[in-house]
Amino acid sequence: MALSRRSGRSRLTLIFLILTSITVITLDFRGDGAGLIGSLRDGAADALSPVRSAAASVLEPVGDALAGVTAYGELEEENAALRARVAELEGSELRDESAEEELDEARRLLELELAPDVPRINARVVSTPISNFEQTIELDRGAGDGVGVDMPVVTGAGLVGRVVGVSGSRSTVLLVTDPASAVGVRLARSGELAVASGEGPEVPLSLDFVDTEADVDLLELVVTDGLDASMFPPDIPVGRVSLAEAAPGQLQRRVEVRPVAELAQLRLVSVLQWRPG
Amino acid sequence: MTTATRLPPLLLGAVVLHTAVFPQLRLFGVAADVLLLLAVAAGLTGGPDRGAAVGFGTGLLADCFLQTPFGLSALAYSLVAYSVGAFAETILHAGRWIPVLTTLVASAGGVLTFAVLGLVLGQEQLVSLRLATVAAMVGILNAALSPLALRAMRWAVDSRPVPGPVLR
Numbered sequence: 211m212a213l214s215r216r217s218g219r220s221r222l223t224l225i226f227l228i229l230t231s232i233t234v235i236t237l238d239f240r241g242d243g244a245g246l247i248g249s250l251r252d253g254a255a256d257a258l259s260p261v262r263s264a265a266a267s268v269l270e271p272v273g274d275a276l277a278g279v280t281a282y283g284e285l286e287e288e289n290a291a292l293r294a295r296v297a298e299l300e301g302s303e304l305r306d307e308s309a310e311e312e313l314d315e316a317r318r319l320l321e322l323e324l325a326p327d328v329p330r331i332n333a334r335v336v337s338t339p340i341s342n343f344e345q346t347i348e349l350d351r352g353a354g355d356g357v358g359v360d361m362p363v364v365t366g367a368g369l370v371g372r373v374v375g376v377s378g379s380r381s382t383v384l385l386v387t388d389p390a391s392a393v394g395v396r397l398a399r400s401g402e403l404a405v406a407s408g409e410g411p412e413v414p415l416s417l418d419f420v421d422t423e424a425d426v427d428l429l430e431l432v433v434t435d436g437l438d439a440s441m442f443p444p445d446i447p448v449g450r451v452s453l454a455e456a457a458p459g460q461l462q463r464r465v466e467v468r469p470v471a472e473l474a475q476l477r478l479v480s481v482l483q484w485r486p487g
Numbered sequence: 488m489t490t491a492t493r494l495p496p497l498l499l500g501a502v503v504l505h506t507a508v509f510p511q512l513r514l515f516g517v518a519a520d521v522l523l524l525l526a527v528a529a530g531l532t533g534g535p536d537r538g539a540a541v542g543f544g545t546g547l548l549a550d551c552f553l554q555t556p557f558g559l560s561a562l563a564y565s566l567v568a569y570s571v572g573a574f575a576e577t578i579l580h581a582g583r584w585i586p587v588l589t590t591l592v593a594s595a596g597g598v599l600t601f602a603v604l605g606l607v608l609g610q611e612q613l614v615s616l617r618l619a620t621v622a623a624m625v626g627i628l629n630a631a632l633s634p635l636a637l638r639a640m641r642w643a644v645d646s647r648p649v650p651g652p653v654l655r
């Protein structure tokens with residue numbers, strides 16, 4: 211009897227907590243991340259960021275060692291794939307003049323300063339993702355330094371992601387590899403437009419909407435398209451094509467792109483103070 | 488000292504571990520979910536009522552550091568901790584491995600619950616091929632940490648006798 215009464219009370223507690231959760235979720239959706247909930251998140255991020263920065267610098271060698279151990283198989287596979295690719299390139303006709311010209315063009319593009327007309331804020335990466343689902347990093351610059359939501363983030367090599375959260379002194383950047391990330395891109399040589407979507411950590415981006423007849427080369431450079439209302443300035447290198455194949459019966463070509471920025475080893479980045487036109 | 492004075496510092500410590508320490512120590516790219524672990528530990532030691540309440544609290548703390556809808560973790564963690572508490576009440580003789588195995592299954596279940604509820608709320612990116620790896624690894628890592636979490640939760644939560652069998 212007592213157990214049944216207690217079980218009934220437990221169910222009431224659970225129902226109350228479920229309803230409270232749904233109310234909080236609704237408030238968050240209606241406030242679009244701002245208001246009280248936004249302030250709570252900003253405050254929590256600001257309060258813990260010194261601890262997180264300190265822990266990151268102390269524990270980084272241990273984390274690197276663990277990553278090296280658990281990713282050993284992948285590294286071996288990657289090594290073998292790279293060796294095979296080098297051999298293939300050495301023995302193929304890709305070394306002809308037109309390919310070299312294309313490579314030179316890509317090199318020139320990489321050497322150009324990215325979006326030179328756009329003011330930028332240099333920032334240090336102070337922590338890696340907390341969640342097992344989100345590919346985000348935290349920067350030591352925030353709203354007080356001029357960082358705003360949706361601003362693009364780059365390294366000297368290319369696109370890193372965009373700012374998705376800002377507090378007074380910190381900002382959160384969604385990396386291009388996050389499954390929630392989608393970037394409008396253009397294949398540098400063919401001019402083909404597509405959307406580069408994140409597929410998770412250490413996984414190449416996938417290009418959507420590439421026609422089966424499109425002419426796509428391996429290692430071809432992929433840059434931001436810069437179309438009207440695009441979230442990124444034009445011609446920022448995003449990655450290089452690592453796979454391009456047309457499967458029979460498919461409406462679009464399967465194309466994968468490896469980001470040019472070393473997303474696993476980010477230290478310093480630039481936030482571009484750029485707003486869509 | 489009572490729950491009111493012991494639980495807040497435990498939660499604060501857990502937040503520091505969850506946001507600053509364990510994200511640096513990843514196995515196969517996955518970190519332990521300390522706040523989910525505490526919710527499970529509360530269910531195991533305190534029953535469904537207390538488990539759901541602590542799960543709701545730790546879930547809200549987790550939501551402070553995520554881009555997903557605020558309250559999503561609170562919902563998932565309270566559901567999981569309630570289920571763990573209800574399960575723990577049915578066990579008459581808990582062997583040494585029961586809490587560890589329960590934590591493994593409940594933590595993996597918590598990750599899946601979070602992803603599925605997120606999917607319902609339009610967070611399609613949470614459900615991917617990687618989800619199985621994340622759930623399995625969180626389960627294993629949390630199970631490895633469960634003896635410490637159970638001890639900490641027993642210390643923090645007021646241990647007045649609760650009628651019915653609950654893992655202690």
